[in-house]
Amino acid sequence: MSSITPNEIKQEFIKSKIGIVGVGILVVLVIISVATVVAIPNDTLKEWNNPVSWISHPKTAVPVWVNYFLSEKIPEHKILDTPNVIYKKSGDMSVISHQFGVNFDYDQFPRDFIYEFTAKYSGSSLLQMSVIRPDGLQLDLISTSLPDSDSTSIHSERIFSTDEILRKNIMLQSGKFAFSSEGTSSEDIVFSETTRNQPLRGNYVFIVNMYGLNSENEILESRIIIGGKAFGIMGTDELRRDLAIGLLWGTPLALFIGLAVSIASVITGLLYGVYAGYKGKKTDEVMMRFNDVIYALPALPFLIILSVTISNSIFVMVGFLMIFGWVGVAKVSRSMSMQIKTRGYVEAASAMGQKNSKIILKHILPQLLPYAFASIAISVPAAITTEAGLSFLGLGDPSFPTWGQLLHDANVYGAASRGLWWWIIPPGVMIAVTGLAFVFIGNALDAIVNPKLKR
């Protein structure tokens, strides 16, 4: 054990290729984490397990970039919520018109379409919805009166393409289509060519008109969802959640778990080992026996029991993981401190009557710091994979979308045997990449701290 100055470590480290790669990956991960925490509203984290907040997303949709590799384009899920608003007034009648343009450029029909609105009105009011297709054909979709009310009231409704009344309306206009519309769903007709039942590409304009006598009527919220089979950069899961958000939130969580566990356990192990080694004799014997006991405890069964019986909060879990993490570090730092304490200056300090605590803090611990940093880096991946494993078993903290949690949900819904690859591959790759970053850094540091390993 020779003492290396921090500067030497830095210079050696810069020479190590894998060390640089590791730091590079880590920097990227940190940037992702910071960006996630800053840019994505914290509400998404709380809403992660709330099905209501994901209702307008599609179920198990593939990532949109898949279309680049397919000759037959899969329809993208589109949420149109910025209509072109036009007010008209003719006589007593006031008309509010919302127009939604959408470019439909796919080779499959959309899954469905939904119009969601919240209107504020008084008296009687009529809502009409129609679509102008790329071939100029205009189809009336629905014409419905909103519930009468004497005072000003707010009314919310969802009109689905599967609604019977909408379907009847379309059937009335089926003469415009050359094929039999019997048994064909509304969206398959609306988005179809007239000659054969194939998707018609081009720009569609959905027009929603609200007629009323009161000029203060307004549509407060209004959006059309064209239900597709592709969504976002990472797709969605069975519970309609945007996987990109889950994966992004997983990054700071994984870094937090990994670093918190490894830093805490290395510090504990270091202090424990150094104290045992420095004191020696009976103290050392007793402390090392205790160390043996913890070392021989089967970690995973215990972690499982602890998380089930005590708490599965992510912060408590960090503590549990720490219990099993410090043992190895304690063993090594004990033997290191036993060597260091026989050195002249330590013996001299002790002979001069310096306090034990001071000797340990001033003369022994600083010598062990390089080793401590290497151990922190090396023990991060284990902490991350163990937490992921526990989450995977369904014993993790359900309120945080860790990568293990995503994989747990994937496994529960049988994603692997259903072929939902976009739900399985990214979380695992993230776990592995994060682990690798720390393994690289740890290996590079280890090679510097323990020159024996270098060849």
Next chain:
Amino acid sequence: MGLKKYVATRVATMFGVLMVTLLLTIILVGSNMDTILKQGISFQVRSEITENQDIAKSFSSVEEFEAFIDDQIKQRMKLLGLEEPWHSPQRIGFTMYKILTLDFGHATFLTSDSGSSDVREIILEKLPRTILLFTTATIIISVIGIFLGAISSNRAGSAIDRITSSFAIISSSFPVWWIGMLMIFLFSFAYQIFPARATPSIAPSEPGYILALLYHMTLPLITIVMIGFGSWAYLVRNFMVGIMQEDFIMAKRTMGINQKKIIYRHALKNAAPPIITILALSLSGSLGGAIITEAVFDWPGMGRLYFEAITVMDLPVIIGATYILTVFFLISIFIADLLYGYFDPRVKTSR
């Protein structure tokens, strides 16, 4: 003398650990244990009385009936020593004694495939399957690892060596269970070669069962081997490279003995102690990791049993399985320790 004392302290420590593990497990699940036991007894008493019409008819009022049941429950609790709370020394001592003698009692919810609820029988049914899968995997891993390690050390710095080393580092950072999910995706969805669930669909009593079990075992086995052999090869390679630099190998070389003979006869022999130690440790380690892997593949072994027991809080099974897992773990640590001390005299056992 030194060895005897060493073995004695080791055995004592191991036994201590076993006791601590048991005690901790009991303390952790204990508070739930009482409620579940009481519910069980009251259910048992009620069902016995309702089944026996003569007793049920002999009561004149509902209060009398309830009083009788309460009395019965109290009597049975006393008989089983349950009137003391679970944390009383007698209760804990009694429970620990029973577990030490492998009497785990009856499972609350889970049963073995043959329908028995005796925890010992359940464990005896599941344990061989876990051993079958994980021991086979560990043996395959170690054989591949040793050969690959020996080859890479022979050509240190060559392409094979570098591929092995990087494969070792990369494969060790993937969780086995995640690779398992990918394998299920690949081989039972994309190419339907193997079943997604590793539990055979036919009953154990049927003649084709062994074959079906082996067929279902293939996918988990391949996965475990794929993830495991890299780090083995890496370790063996490092041991071997260290040994190849030693003087006696140099001497053999100058004597003109050919390289192959040196590696497989002399170097490998000297690398044996650490390799055997790691083999002992990984055999037991695989049992612990089995919990998640078995959950992914739905392999009907100890790991899945443990997981199921945790999900429904079947306490006797949890305690029994933890005990058995700990015993295996401790025995292998112990063997590994002894082997290491035996093979490598440089390890001062007393320290």
